[in-house]
Amino acid sequence: xxxxxxxxxxxxxxxxxxxxxxxxxxxxxxxxxxxxxxxxxxxxxxxxxxxxxxxxxxxxxxxxxxxxxxxxxxxxxxxxxxxxxxxxxxxxxxxxxxxxxxxxxxxxxxxxxxxxxxxxxxxxxxxxxxxxxxxxxxxxxxxxxxxxxxxxxxxxxxxxxxxxxxxxxxxxxxxxxxxxxxxxxxxxxxxxxxxxxxxxxxxxxxxxxxxxxxxxxxxxxxxxxxxxxxxxxxxxxxxxxxxxxxxxxxxxxxxxxxxxxxxxxxxxxxxxxxxxxxxxxxxxxxxxxxxxxxxxxxxxxxxxxxxxxxxxxxxxxxxxxxxxxxxxxxxxxxxxxxxxx
Numbered sequence: 630x631x632x633x634x635x636x637x638x639x640x641x642x643x644x645x646x647x648x649x650x651x652x653x654x655x656x657x658x659x660x661x662x663x664x665x666x667x668x669x670x671x672x673x674x675x676x677x678x679x680x681x682x683x684x685x686x687x688x689x690x691x692x693x694x695x696x697x698x699x700x701x702x703x704x705x706x707x708x709x710x711x712x713x714x715x716x717x718x719x720x721x722x723x724x725x726x727x728x729x730x731x732x733x734x735x736x737x738x739x740x741x742x743x744x745x746x747x748x749x750x751x752x753x754x755x756x757x758x759x760x761x762x763x764x765x766x767x768x769x770x771x772x773x774x775x776x777x778x779x780x781x782x783x784x785x786x787x788x789x790x791x792x793x794x795x796x797x798x799x800x801x802x803x804x805x806x807x808x809x810x811x812x813x814x815x816x817x818x819x820x821x822x823x824x825x826x827x828x829x830x831x832x833x834x835x836x837x838x839x840x841x842x843x844x845x846x847x848x849x850x851x852x853x854x855x856x857x858x859x860x861x862x863x864x865x866x867x868x869x870x871x872x873x874x875x876x877x878x879x880x881x882x883x884x885x886x887x888x889x890x891x892x893x894x895x896x897x898x899x900x901x902x903x904x905x906x907x908x909x910x911x912x913x914x915x916x917x918x919x920x921x922x923x924x925x926x927x928x929x930x931x932x933x934x935x936x937x938x939x940x941x942x943x944x945x946x947x948x949x950x951x952x953x954x955x956x957x958x959x960x961x962x963x964x965x966x967x968x969x970x
Contacts, residue, residue: 642708651699658683659693662703668795669707682706715744715773717759718751725787725951729764730796730944732757732774733789735953738930742779742788757790765792777804778815778884785956786817786935791943799943807882812948816937817879817889818862818955820962821898822910824872829860832892836885845905846887848895856882857892865966867916874901874917874966890931901962903931921965928958 645666653664662674662683669677674693681689684704685697697703723735734753736742741752757774758765765774775791777800791797803813837852839845848855858880867873875898879889890906893899899907902925914922939950955963 642706645705645707647703647705649697649699649701649703656696656698657693658690658695658697658703661697662705666705667798668793670794670798673794677705677707682708715752715755715758716750717762718755719759720751720753720756722756722760724760725953726949730792730942731789731800732761732792733787733938733951736780736785736788736935738783738785738956738958741782743776753788753790761792775800777801780935781887781890781931781933783930784933784935785953785959787938787951787953788935789938789940796943800940803940804884807884809882812939812941814937814939815881815884815935817881818934818936818959819859819877819879819889819893820901820932820959820966821875821877821893822873822901822907822913823898824864824875825859825861825877825896825898829858830896832857832859832896834892834895836888836891846885846891848891853885854883855885855888855892857889858882859893863963863967868918869916871916873913876963889933901925901932902928905931918965918968920968921962924958924962924965928962930958932959932962934959 647662647665649661653661655661659671659674659678662669663671666674677683678693679691681691682705683690685701723737724732725735726733736753743754744750744752754774754776761774775797777791777797778788780786780788789800791800803811806813808814833856834848835850835852836846836855837849839847840849859877861875862878863876864872865874865876877893881888885891887906890900890903894903894906899910901907914925917925934953934955936953936955937951939948941947942949
């Protein structure tokens with residue numbers, strides 16, 4: 630049994646009471662609480678125990694491995710989530726879906742996901758803190774959104790963030806699984822140079838930091854497993870009537886930094902506009918018509934869009950599915966590539 634009381638001793642937080650039933654599968658304090666309080670992460674429960682916020686018979690128990698007995702009543706004082714270190718900022722968001730557990734946004738180009746050196750403000754995290762406000766019940770005791778995946782600054786498309794510990798745990802597990810056993814799916818539209826010699830394929834090549842350029846990733850032996858599935862959706866001819874580019878639909882089976890950009894460059898089909906992984910393909914632009922060249926020059930970023938996101942809702946178990954249309958700059962690129970010039 631779990632009961633919840635607003636108690637003065639919790640300093641405006643929550644006071645929870647758990648009665649040990651004896652069927653939790655373990656007598657360890659931390660494991661019993663993990664079973665009875667799934668909305669709190671194991672790391673959060675451990676921190677509360679070590680902080681003296683968990684008591685039995687009014688005596689704080691600071692040992693996560695303490696063995697409880699059937700019938701024991703455990704009191705847990707959960708303090709109110711503290712304010713996040715990044716400040717909230719009023720940044721407009723294209724919100725696709727939102728409830729008490731998760732928020733899904735369609736990220737524009739140029740928006741950095743998380744504060745970091747050189748991008749301390751103006752990020753998606755700053756925007757979510759401001760937008761979600763009190764609905765963020767706290768990830769690990771901090772009132773912040775749970776970022777479980779990222780898109781590069783100039784990659785557009787669908788992203789999901791968690792509002793509480795329960796959702797954060799669920800989404801983290803789903804992204805780690807990447808659809809191998811669950812509903813998670815992530816799809817991308819990628820405009821690439823040249824036309825692959827078959828309709829579909831899989832790149833299974835480990836990714837690690839580039840040995841010399843530390844801001845880049847590379848396919849390297851001994852790196853982390855990385856698997857990308859791709860399929861041709863459309864091909865585009867150049868001025869000479871020969872294929873010069875293609876639109877691929879990509880699905881991720883893993884989630885490594887720059888994975889699609891690295892993998893497609895590795896098989897000889899880097900993204901249009903990718904100055905990091907496709908600089909040797911700049912001369913290819915001369916094969917495009919003048920309108921396509923102008924659209925590509927105006928793009929100023931890698932031609933990559935996260936168009937598909939599917940997942941299991943952390944609380945209800947419902948399978949949710951969203952799709953995002955290509956943004957205007959990629960629609961213009963597609964239109965000009967299709968045109969006979």
